[in-house]
Amino acid sequence: LATNKRQNEAEDYIIDFDRAVNLPKPSAIMARMFVCLNSPFRRGQLGIRILELLRAIGPILHPSICTMWDVTLPKMVTYIEENSGPDWNKESWEELVLRLLTESIKIANDDEWNVALGNSIADQLPFYKGDAELKRTGLKMIGLIMQKSTHKEFLRTKLDVIFQMTEHTNPVEADGAATAYGYCSSTHLDLVLEKLNALVKVCMAGKKGGFSFGKSKVPGVGKGAKNTIVLSLGNVAAYASYNLILSRVEVHIITPIKAHLITVKSIPKKVNAIKAIDLIGKAMHPSHLQSDFIFKPRDEMLKIIMNYMTPTEKGQVGQASPEVRIKGLGTCATLIRLEPPLPLELETALITSSLNFYQMPPDG
Numbered sequence: 169l170a171t172n173k174r175q176n177e178a179e180d181y182i183i184d185f186d187r188a189v190n191l192p193k194p195s196a197i198m199a200r201m202f203v204c205l206n207s208p209f210r211r212g213q214l215g216i217r218i219l220e221l222l223r224a225i226g227p228i229l230h231p232s233i234c235t236m237w238d239v240t241l242p243k244m245v246t247y248i249e250e251n252s253g254p255d256w257n258k259e260s261w262e263e264l265v266l267r268l269l270t271e272s273i274k275i276a277n278d279d280e281w282n283v284a285l286g287n288s289i290a291d292q293l294p295f296y297k298g299d300a301e302l303k304r305t306g307l308k309m310i311g312l313i314m315q316k317s318t319h320k321e322f323l324r325t326k327l328d329v330i331f332q333m334t335e336h337t338n339p340v341e342a343d344g345a346a347t348a349y350g351y352c353s354s355t356h357l358d359l360v361l362e363k364l365n366a367l368v369k370v371c372m373a374g375k376k377g378g379f380s381f382g383k384s385k386v387p388g389v390g391k392g393a394k395n396t397i398v399l400s401l402g403n404v405a406a407y408a409s410y411n412l413i414l415s416r417v418e419v420h421i422i423t424p425i426k427a428h429l430i431t432v433k434s435i436p437k438k439v440n441a442i443k444a445i446d447l448i449g450k451a452m453h454p455s456h457l458q459s460d461f462i463f464k465p466r467d468e469m470l471k472i473i474m475n476y477m478t479p480t481e482k483g484q485v486g487q488a489s490p491e492v493r494i495k496g497l498g499t500c501a502t503l504i505r506l507e508p509p510l511p512l513e514l515e516t517a518l519i520t521s522s523l524n525f526y527q528m529p530p531d532g
Contacts, residue, residue, distance in 0.1 A: 193288070194228070196291075196292070201221065202265065202309060203289065203292070203305050205218045205265050207301060208248050215248050219241045219248075232275055233272050233276055262305070265305075273312075273313065273316045279319055283319050286314065286317065286326060287322075290329050293306050303340075307330055307341070307344035307348045310330060312348075314356065323356055323359055324359070327360065328363075330345050330348050330349065336392030338392075350406055350407035351407060357412050357416070361421075368425065371394060371397070395437060398425050398428065401424070402445070402448050410456060414461060417451075425444075426468075438492045446498065446499040446502050449502040450502055452466075454507075461507070467510070474517065476492055476496050477493050497522060500518060500522070
């Protein structure tokens with residue numbers, strides 16, 4: 169119906185949302201459609217139906233964007249049709265959806281519109297309780313919108329919302345929150361570091377030298393929150409402007425979480441920490457920085473990873489799982505590529521640890 173009305177330029181096609189008070193605003197409609205678009209095979213062909221709808225009502229939602237949508241959305245329909253099946257790559261599709269959002273923001277060129285869209289996605293986050301995949305998508309999109317916004321109050325508010333609305337014990341949601349902080353840090357590094365460092369201070373208040381979450385009354389700070397903070401700082405290092413991160417990485421990223429990294433025991437926490445350290449290590453590589461750089465905490469980070477990979481007695485919480493060993497070796501490979509060359513003693517210890525990996529039974 170909407171397609172026909174648009175094609176025929178019907179008088180009742182354009183909606184006055186200020187008068188139609190019972191209808192959701194354009195920002196609310198787009199927020200729901202963009203998030204759900206990331207799961208295109210729900211309810212059969214949900215993704216194709218959303219793309220068809222967005223194209224049909226594009227001029228209603230935002231007249232500046234619809235021309236780009238007329239070209240892009242049919243291509244996305246074709247992509248779904250040609251790539252659906254067992255080989256479907258959800259990461260590639262997510263990248264396309266986020267790119268669509270980015271281009272829409274760029275063409276709209278209206279920060280008030282950005283804020284309205286970001287607020288709408290945030291307001292709808294409770295809809296995705298128990299649906300970690302869509303929650304992660306919503307969190308990432310908020311971070312992407314924040315990256316493009318200059319509205320300081322909006323940025324500060326949404327940094328809080330991201331943390332408060334995340335189920336930190338769910339690794340999928342935690343990844344969404346951490347990525348959102350990373351996206352935002354590419355243009356608002358100091359604001360994001362201020363938020364994360366404040367969370368670290370709150371979490372360390374109850375126990376000197378380490379995290380303490382259990383009795384905190386700060387919204388969003390609870391079980392698993394420290395893992396989100398650690399992973400967020402890793403993403404910040406990965407996404408932040410390389411000419412800014414160099415002067416901040418040791419003081420604002422490594423130092424706040426070092427005590428926690430040393431004391432990590434459980435396998436999920438080790439895997440999370442390894443991922444964060446790997447992101448930091450890759451961010452410090454000359455190919456990323458486009459210049460030489462001495463990452464002073466490199467050796468200390470290597471020793472932490474090697475300790476993770478060393479199994480204790482079977483059944484102990486400190487046991488090194490195959491996942492910890494494999495991911496740990498990958499992160500060691502990342503770190504040894506950084507300058508300066510490894511000290512001989514550390515190089516020998518790393519070689520010994522790596523050889524032990526191949527001699528260990530699968531279950532430690």
